[in-house]
Amino acid sequence: MSRPKEPPSAKLIMGMLFRDARVHRQALAAATDLFGPLDFATEPEPFHFTTYYDREMGPGILRRTIGFLDPVRPESLPDIKLRTNGIEDRLAVDGKRQVNLDPGLLSEERIILASGKNYTHRVYLRDGIYADLTLIYQKGAYQCLPWTYPDYRSPILLHFFGILRRKLAFQRSGKLPRKIVPQGGPI
Structure with a gap:
């Protein structure tokens, strides 16, 4: 029999369109007013993976x-998604979003994104929010799944997620990781 225990905290990440x-x-x-300071940000790049958002x-x-910077409790994901929806709504013009915020949780085992849409690989959490299993950690790196969004398949983003995973492990333990060179050799 398994004994329930509290899961460790996770790193809050967010895709912004x-x-x-x-x-x-x-x-x-x-977002920083709500969730605290950043410790990571990619440079803005053209989003060319789909035209889905162009109409809006x-x-x-x-x-x-x-x-x-600050790790969050996994059970807070629905609240985070509802708050980011609030930001989107406040910045909307004539009912059309001007920004799309997709929060997720990076843990040592996986990356989960929050979604308001149901699908076969999404698990309902509460308050209309689903957990989308986006990446899993195996063989020394985050691995894509058949349904992983194209932008989350980017090799550079996967590399950054690996770095954030090591940072999260350090934040949790206070110890530097033993293996800091990613699989495949030096950075």
């Missing part, structure tokens, strides 16, 4: 991924 730098700054300020947000969408 936006077109306007001013809206991006407002969303980033609102227009063409020329940029994407970046951010990570927050």
Whole structure:
């Protein structure tokens, strides 16, 4: 028989889609007000993986991924998603989002994104929020699944997630990881 125990904290990460730098700054300020300081951010890059968001947000969408310094409890993911939905709503113009915020949890075992949409690989949490198993950690790196979003398949983003995983392990234990060179040789 398994004995229930509290899961360890996870690193809050967030994908951001936006077109306007001013809206991006407002969303980033609102997110850091809610979730604390950042310890990671990619540079904004053109989002060319799908045109799904163009109808609502227009063409020329940029994407970046951010990570927050303070680990969070896994059970807080629905609350986080509802709060990011609130940021999206406050910054919307005529009912159309100007920014899309996709929060997720990075743990040593997996990366889970929050979603308001049901699908076969998503597990219902509460309050209309589902957990989307996006990446799993095996063989020394995060591995894609058949349904992993194309932007989360990016080798550079997978590399950064590996670094954030090591940082999370350090935050939890206070000990530097034994193996700091990723599989495949030096960085």
